[in-house]
Amino acid sequence: MVLFDWERKKVDVTTEDDDEHFKYNADARKHRFDKGTRWKDAFVILCAGFALISDGYQNNLMSMLNKVFSLQFPKEYTSEMSTNISNASLIATIIGQVTVGVVCDYIGRKAAVIGGTFFLVIGSLVASTAHGSPHTILTWIRYCRGIIGYGIGAEYPASSTSASEAANASVKRRGRAFVLVTNLPLSFGGPFALIVFLIVQAICKNHYTGIWKSMFAIGCFWPLAVLPFRLIATSELYKRSAVKRKVPYWLAIKFYWMRLVGISMAWFLYDFVTFPNGIFSAQIISNVIPKEQNKDLRKIAEWNLLLGVLAIPGVFIGAFLIDIIGRKWTMMIGFAGYIVFGLIVGCAYDSLSKHTAGFIVLYGFFMSSGNLGPGDCLGTVSSESFATPIRGTAYGICAAIGKVGAVVGTQAFNPIQKNLGKKWTFIIAAICGLAGVIVSLLFVPNLNDKNNDLMEEDIRFKNYCIQHGCSKDIFGTNEALTHDEKLFNNEIDDDDLSSDKVEVVNEDSDEGKVEVINEHSDEYTRKAHDS
Numbered sequence: 146m147v148l149f150d151w152e153r154k155k156v157d158v159t160t161e162d163d164d165e166h167f168k169y170n171a172d173a174r175k176h177r178f179d180k181g182t183r184w185k186d187a188f189v190i191l192c193a194g195f196a197l198i199s200d201g202y203q204n205n206l207m208s209m210l211n212k213v214f215s216l217q218f219p220k221e222y223t224s225e226m227s228t229n230i231s232n233a234s235l236i237a238t239i240i241g242q243v244t245v246g247v248v249c250d251y252i253g254r255k256a257a258v259i260g261g262t263f264f265l266v267i268g269s270l271v272a273s274t275a276h277g278s279p280h281t282i283l284t285w286i287r288y289c290r291g292i293i294g295y296g297i298g299a300e301y302p303a304s305s306t307s308a309s310e311a312a313n314a315s316v317k318r319r320g321r322a323f324v325l326v327t328n329l330p331l332s333f334g335g336p337f338a339l340i341v342f343l344i345v346q347a348i349c350k351n352h353y354t355g356i357w358k359s360m361f362a363i364g365c366f367w368p369l370a371v372l373p374f375r376l377i378a379t380s381e382l383y384k385r386s387a388v389k390r391k392v393p394y395w396l397a398i399k400f401y402w403m404r405l406v407g408i409s410m411a412w413f414l415y416d417f418v419t420f421p422n423g424i425f426s427a428q429i430i431s432n433v434i435p436k437e438q439n440k441d442l443r444k445i446a447e448w449n450l451l452l453g454v455l456a457i458p459g460v461f462i463g464a465f466l467i468d469i470i471g472r473k474w475t476m477m478i479g480f481a482g483y484i485v486f487g488l489i490v491g492c493a494y495d496s497l498s499k500h501t502a503g504f505i506v507l508y509g510f511f512m513s514s515g516n517l518g519p520g521d522c523l524g525t526v527s528s529e530s531f532a533t534p535i536r537g538t539a540y541g542i543c544a545a546i547g548k549v550g551a552v553v554g555t556q557a558f559n560p561i562q563k564n565l566g567k568k569w570t571f572i573i574a575a576i577c578g579l580a581g582v583i584v585s586l587l588f589v590p591n592l593n594d595k596n597n598d599l600m601e602e603d604i605r606f607k608n609y610c611i612q613h614g615c616s617k618d619i620f621g622t623n624e625a626l627t628h629d630e631k632l633f634n635n636e637i638d639d640d641d642l643s644s645d646k647v648e649v650v651n652e653d654s655d656e657g658k659v660e661v662i663n664e665h666s667d668e669y670t671r672k673a674h675d676s
Contacts, residue, residue, distance in 0.1 A: 192371060193308035194326030196258075199265060199367040200297050201334015205423060205453075206364065207231055207290075208335070209342045209446055210357050212427045214283070216440060217353035221279040224559045230287045231424050234294035235552045239545040241298020246541020249303045251392065257537070261299030262368045268292030269364035286357075293364070298548075301524075302541040309528035309536075309599070320467040323528065324521045329460050332516050335423065335453035343446050351442070393610050397535045400609050404530045405539060407588025408523065411476065412547030414581045415519035418483060418574045420551035421558040422512065426452060430505070432567060433498040448505055455509025456516055463521030472522045472529075473591035479518010480585060483578025486511035491571030498567075511571070519581065523547070529592050529599065532606035 207230065214222040241264070249257035272289035275282045308326050309319070341363055342356075349355035398405070422429070430448045431439050438444040459479070466475045490497060490507050497504045523543070531539040561569050 190308050190322060190326050193304040194330050195371045196300060196304050196368065197327055197330040198334055198337065199364065199371075200300050201331040202338045202341075202367065203234075203265065203269075203293055203297055203334075203364055204331065205335040205338040206360060207234075207424055208426050208449060209339065209442070210360060211424070212431070212442060212445055213353050213357055216442070217357075218279040218283065221283060226283055228555060228559060230283065230290055231555050232552050233287045234290040234297070235420070235548050235555065237291040237294030238298035238301075239548045239552070241295040242301055242541040242545040242548065243298075243538075244541075245299035246302040246537045246539070246545075249306065249537035257299055257303035258372070261296045261303055262372050264292055264296030264299060265368045266296075266365045268294075268296060269361050273358045273362040273365075275358075289361075296368075298541075298545070301544050302537040305524050305528050306536045306540055309525070318468050319529075320472065320525050321464045323525050324460065324464040324467060327524050328516060328521050329457075329464075332453075332457055332460050332520065335456070336450055339446055339450040339453055343443065343450070346442055346446065356442075392534060392538075393613075393615055394535070394538075396610050396613055396615070397531075397539070397606070400606060401531055401535075401539060403588060404590060405542060407584060408527055408530065408543045409546035410584045411519060411581055411589060412523050412527075412543055413550035414480075414577045414584065415515060415523060415550070416547040417550035417554035418577050419512070419515045419520070420548075421554040421570070422574070424555060425558055429508070429567075429570075433504050434501050448501070452505055452509050452512065455506065456512035459513030459516035459518075460521060462513075463517040466517075467521055467525065471591040472526045473585055473589050476518045476522040476526075476585045476589060477582050479514050479516070479520065479522070480578045480581035482514020482517060483511065483581065484575045486514055487571045487575030487578060491568045491575060494566075494568035494571065511574070526589060526592060529602075530590060532603045533599065534603075534606070 211227055211231075214227070241261070245257045245260060248260065268289045268291075271292070272286055275285040275289070277285070305323075305327055309323055338360075342360060345356055345359045345363075349359065427445050427449055430452070431445055434444065434448060459482075463475055463479065466478070486507060490504070490511060497507065524540075527540045527543045528536065558570060561573065
């Protein structure tokens with residue numbers, strides 16, 4: 146059940162091609178899977194996954210550095226300063242997601258990748274050089290976290306849209322593949338950051354300046370290491386459907402407003418819960434461990450690492466379910482986990498806080514529920530619900546509104562603990578879980594690989610634009626069939642061209658010609674055949 150999806154239902158994609166509209170050939174499209182996953186699609190997907198590990202590292206970096214700064218600067222590093230540094234990154238992430246989302250649609254995915262890498266590297270490098278008085282150092286780091294946040298925001302739409310488009314081309318279990326190269330690296334970034342922290346802390350001992358400088362500096366290397374490989378990779382679907390001139394944003398809003406609202410609301414609720422619980426996890430853990438361990442960075446990091454590891458199984462469970470029961474129902478199960486474990490931990494907080502191991506295990510299940518449901522599904526649904534010409538922009542908007550939830554949650558976390566009590570952070574999370582179940586049920590489309598070919602969505606949106614006055618030639622090349630699909634339609638002989646050369650067929654045939662584009666040539670060698 147999805148409410149208010151009227152505009153999409155009006156558009157037919159299976160009518161005969163009348164030279165004014167695009168036609169979707171479902172039977173032919175099924176044959177794109179006949180030869181398995183193409184190496185270049187797998188390459189695009191893997192590059193996106195490796196890049197997002199650095200985002201996961203940066204997202205979780207402050208969980209332990211918050212504790213380091215509070216020990217090094219006990220007077221200057223107030224709860225307000227801690228919140229401001231965390232929110233500097235989140236607010237910049239919002240800006241990055243929206244602006245780079247537009248860039249990756251209008252200019253290209255590679256431009257967004259380069260921009261994101263630049264900000265991640267510069268922000269990390271400059272943060273590692275902070276010096277001076279405590280106030281100067283913390284202010285410096287605050288601005289640098291903003292630069293890093295912009296880079297994180299740039300990575301989300303660029304990496305996720307590229308991975309989804311590549312998976313759609315030749316991967317049967319697209320949802321599973323997408324989750325394993327997006328949410329898994331992001332979730333793994335938490336334990337990865339903690340493992341790095343434990344190594345650095347073992348070397349630096351209690352030399353706090355050495356710890357945080359090293360942690361920031363290490364953040365430079367991963368995005369630089371994968372950048373050359375990412376510049377090689379690009380998605381075919383973007384080449385075929387990108388808008389070559391002015392993007393019809395008003396038509397896109399009319400066509401997709403319900404999906405934008407639903408996914409954005411769900412993402413707001415998820416980030417409202419998960420980000421403060423990640424950023425302040427060391428603080429939460431320090432409240433329940435024995436007092437003699439309260440200032441032991443290694444003990445806090447080890448408990449935090451256990452929490453991060455317990456959260457990862459949810460990613461795999463969600464990846465297994467997402468193609469079987471669909472995105473909507475998987476998301477609802479995850480939000481329901483927030484209700485169950487949030488109420489258990491919140492209502493039993495006073496007794497659980499005296500049993501550290503039991504608290505950490507239940508807290509881990511709570512975080513794992515988020516990964517299972519909205520963590521796995523929101524990126525997947527956002528990358529599948531919108532047509533290629535506006536996919537990056539729409540993804541960026543949804544993710545940015547999610548980060549607004551993260552900012553609100555982070556800003557509210559300490560006041561909630563101070564004024565209502567520590568248990569209320571979990572009880573409010575359970576309430577957000579209930580709201581997430583309702584929003585997912587009413588507004589989020591139940592997509593799966595069987596009912597959602599991204600090319601069909603492209604054609605649906607493009608025909609809608611044409612019906613409302615747009616010219617057919619504002620888009621990229623016509624929707625293409627792979628070599629196997631053309632064989633199915635008897636458009637070419639098997640001996641004419643090898644399968645890795647036939648990529649795009651342009652059937653704008655005023656002269657009765659069909660152009661076969663060989664994309665392995667820099668100048669796109671064209672070979673004409675009589676139709």
